[in-house]
Amino acid sequence: xxxxxxxxxxxxxxxxxxxxxxxxxxxxxxxxxxxxxxxxxxxxxxxxxxxxxxxxxxxxxxxxxxxxxxxxxxxxxxxxxxxxxxxxxxxxxxxxxxxxxxxxxxxxxxxxxxxx
Amino acid sequence: xxxxxxxxxxxxxxxxxxxxxxxxxxxxxxxxxxxxxxxxxxxxxxxxxxxxxxxxxxxxxxxxxxxxxxxxxxxxxxxxxxxxxxxxxxxxxxxxxxxxxxxxxxxxxxxxxx
Numbered sequence: 231x232x233x234x235x236x237x238x239x240x241x242x243x244x245x246x247x248x249x250x251x252x253x254x255x256x257x258x259x260x261x262x263x264x265x266x267x268x269x270x271x272x273x274x275x276x277x278x279x280x281x282x283x284x285x286x287x288x289x290x291x292x293x294x295x296x297x298x299x300x301x302x303x304x305x306x307x308x309x310x311x312x313x314x315x316x317x318x319x320x321x322x323x324x325x326x327x328x329x330x331x332x333x334x335x336x337x338x339x340x341x342x343x344x345x346x
Numbered sequence: 347x348x349x350x351x352x353x354x355x356x357x358x359x360x361x362x363x364x365x366x367x368x369x370x371x372x373x374x375x376x377x378x379x380x381x382x383x384x385x386x387x388x389x390x391x392x393x394x395x396x397x398x399x400x401x402x403x404x405x406x407x408x409x410x411x412x413x414x415x416x417x418x419x420x421x422x423x424x425x426x427x428x429x430x431x432x433x434x435x436x437x438x439x440x441x442x443x444x445x446x447x448x449x450x451x452x453x454x455x456x457x458x459x460x
Contacts, residue, residue: 234388265451272352272436273389273451318389333379333402334449336389 234337236319241343248306250340252319255300259321262295263334264304267316276304276317306342314344349373350452352437358458359427367422367455369437377440378420379449380412384433395420396442427459 233255242248254262260281265273279286279293279302286293292305306313320334350371359365371378380392394402395414409431411423420437434456440449 263448272350272453273438275448275450278448320389333391333394335391338388 234319234321234335236317236337236340238338239341239343241345242309244309244311244344244346246309248304248309248313248342248344250304250306250317250319250342252302252304252337253300254302254319254321256321257297257300259300261322262293262302263318263320263322264291264293265318265320265336267318267339269315273318309342309344311344311346314342316341350437350439350450352435352452352455354455355453356456356458358460359424360460361427361429363427364423364425366424367435367437367457369420369422369452371418371420371437371439371450371452373439373441373450375439375441375450376417377442378414378417379438379440380420380422381436381438381451382433383436383454389436392422424457427457429459432458 236252240248240250261278263278264276266276267273277288277291277293279295284295290307294303302319316339318339319337322334353368357365377396379394382390382392391404392406393412398414398417409426413421434454436454437452438449
């Protein structure tokens with residue numbers, strides 16, 4: 231079955247690096263995503279990684295994927311107070327044209343608190 | 347600006363009311379989704395529409411009735427809801443066949459059932 235798990239809370243100091251972790255159970259995941267949700271807002275796509283990659287970097291964000299352990303992480307360098315939000319890990323299973331299974335399965339989200 | 351617009355942003359309704367949530371996407375996508383987000387559960391997929399046809403109904407109670415008149419618009423009709431249906435309802439869209447199946451979300455509609 232599909233299950234995505236994340237720790238619920240992370241607190242860091244401004245300027246430090248944040249690492250948010252996620253584990254998933256379905257080895258057939260094709261794409262893995264990170265979304266950010268600020269208070270009162272919808273989900274904003276941050277980045278995604280294809281399952282045949284092990285790392286992707288985009289400015290302050292680094293995504294690491296360990297397929298063997300089914301572990302995904304999001305590293306935010308030089309964390310700022312504006313990074314305070316809930317971060318969701320999500321997986322997509324099946325081929326892009328497999329409409330029956332294309333929707334994402336989300337974790338419960340990690341609340342990142344950045345202290346000044 | 348996400349390209350996916352939801353209205354109303356906030357809705358309070360009684361258990362006997364009938365109301366609708368509206369979603370419009372300006373991204374030229376061909377798939378649209380309804381998700382439910384509540385304090386007690388992770389994001390739950392409710393419905394998927396692809397080219398206006400419903401391709402997934404994730405065991406959603408019949409008091410929630412989706413409608414997709416075209417690939418740009420999606421509605422969620424609400425009738426005889428329960429207090430436990432109070433949640434944030436998120437609409438999303440994607441383009442079938444593109445790499446990443448990237449799904450873009452609206453800002454959500456906060457629903458309170460009293």
